[in-house]
Amino acid sequence: xxxxLPFKGYRPSLRPGEPIGDRISPPYDVxxxxxxKELQSHPDSVTNLTLRPDADKRYHSARKELDRMVAxxxxxxxxxxxxxxxxxxxxxxxxxxxxxxxxxxRTEEYSEGNIIPHEETFSKVKExxxxxxxxxxxxxxxxxxIFEGFTPELSKRIDAASxxxxxxxxxxxxxxxYLRIAEPDLCKDITEALKTQKMLIADGHxxxxxxxxxxxxxxxxxxxxxxxxxMVAADDKGLVIWPTHRLVDAGDISExxxxxKISKEMTVKEVTxxxxxxxxxxxxxxxxxxxxxxxxxxxxxxxxxxxxxxTYVAQEVILKGVYKSDEDKAKISFxxxxxxxxxxxQNKEHDLAIVLNDPKLQTIxxxxxxxxxxxxxxxxxxxxxxxxxxxxxxH
Numbered sequence: 001x002x003x004x005l006p007f008k009g010y011r012p013s014l015r016p017g018e019p020i021g022d023r024i025s026p027p028y029d030v031x032x033x034x035x036x037k038e039l040q041s042h043p044d045s046v047t048n049l050t051l052r053p054d055a056d057k058r059y060h061s062a063r064k065e066l067d068r069m070v071a072x073x074x075x076x077x078x079x080x081x082x083x084x085x086x087x088x089x090x091x092x093x094x095x096x097x098x099x100x101x102x103x104x105x106r107t108e109e110y111s112e113g114n115i116i117p118h119e120e121t122f123s124k125v126k127e128x129x130x131x132x133x134x135x136x137x138x139x140x141x142x143x144x145x146i147f148e149g150f151t152p153e154l155s156k157r158i159d160a161a162s163x164x165x166x167x168x169x170x171x172x173x174x175x176x177x178y179l180r181i182a183e184p185d186l187c188k189d190i191t192e193a194l195k196t197q198k199m200l201i202a203d204g205h206x207x208x209x210x211x212x213x214x215x216x217x218x219x220x221x222x223x224x225x226x227x228x229x230x231m232v233a234a235d236d237k238g239l240v241i242w243p244t245h246r247l248v249d250a251g252d253i254s255e256x257x258x259x260x261k262i263s264k265e266m267t268v269k270e271v272t273x274x275x276x277x278x279x280x281x282x283x284x285x286x287x288x289x290x291x292x293x294x295x296x297x298x299x300x301x302x303x304x305x306x307x308x309x310x311t312y313v314a315q316e317v318i319l320k321g322v323y324k325s326d327e328d329k330a331k332i333s334f335x336x337x338x339x340x341x342x343x344x345x346q347n348k349e350h351d352l353a354i355v356l357n358d359p360k361l362q363t364i365x366x367x368x369x370x371x372x373x374x375x376x377x378x379x380x381x382x383x384x385x386x387x388x389x390x391x392x393x394x395h
Contacts, residue, residue, distance in 0.1 A: 013074060044074045105227050106226050144201070147233060148234055162180065
């Protein structure tokens with residue numbers, strides 16, 4: 001059973017003339033140093049809580065800032081509410097709108113079978129975020145989940161009851177609209193409708209697992225059993241998943257040897273760089289080497305469903321098998337935007353780019369439901385969910 005509840009959220013109380021953009025930010029893990037400096041020039045920015053330079057693994061000063069923001073009215077508390085988070089964006093020339101429902105999700109073990117992960121995680125990241133939770137006693141950022149969906153009737157009631165509280169357009173051209181749902185009977189019906197559904201974690205595995213560990217540390221505190229969560233219906237027309245391409249700095253593995261080894265394990269066909277994007281649609285992945293040589297590649301040696309997944313084949317056959325990335329003999333980085341990857345390779349910035357196709361939600365869902373965890377950064381859900389619109393305080 002998925003337990004998803006309305007909550008008494010704390011959200012920005014804007015001063016006259018203050019834009020919501022001074023309070024919010026993209027997720028902490030995608031903010032570069034220059035952008036962070038700009039964001040933190042605003043005293044009540046969420047980044048002054050999540051990414052304090054004086055944190056040093058603990059967040060006591062950030063807690064003082066949060067308490068100050070509550071005390072001086074920079075944050076105001078709502079009555080029990082859900083929120084709608086709508087993002088309007090351009091996806092390769094088509095305007096789309098993705099709508100998320102924001103509430104608090106009761107944490108539970110994956111083994112219960114209701115909350116489903118799809119990617120592996122890094123333990124080091126979870127340790128830092130657990131310290132943040134211990135000191136703040138607040139969920140400052142939301143995880144992103146996918147659920148099966150509501151009936152048309154319930155969806156209409158949600159739309160009719162939602163009241164706009166914030167609107168913001170970011171530098172990528174994404175419009176963010178935040179709306180509040182405070183009608184008690186409707187909130188009850190939303191919670192009831194979700195009880196029989198399962199939720200796939202789309203983004204925020206680290207935050208979810210950290211929240212679960214924190215809940216276990218505080219078994220007698222009901223408030224601390226929940227995590228802030230934004231859920232999007234699986235049939236939402238704005239649910240877009242991009243691939244995350246792999247960039248390889250090869251160490252001492254030569255290009256000639258790499259091509260020879262890959263060719264032994266995979267079926268490869270040489271193409272030009274201009275043919276790559278179109279040819280990729282009919283093949284598992286593309287390979288762009290520093291020399292300018294390009295190939296499309298396929299794998300068919302094993303029947304296990306994981307070997308149908310391009311990121312898994314890239315990881316096991318190429319990154320580990322050829323470049324020994326698991327032995328730290330190669331450096332792997334990531335980029336979700338194909339034009340950016342193409343430019344980097346034209347500038348000869350890396351030895352190899354592994355170019356992947358858009359992941360299919362049904363494939364992710366099916367593999368996750370049989371307990372398969374995909375390689376890190378298999379998916380890139382665009383646009384990212386921003387932080388700072390609402391907080392869940394547990395103290």
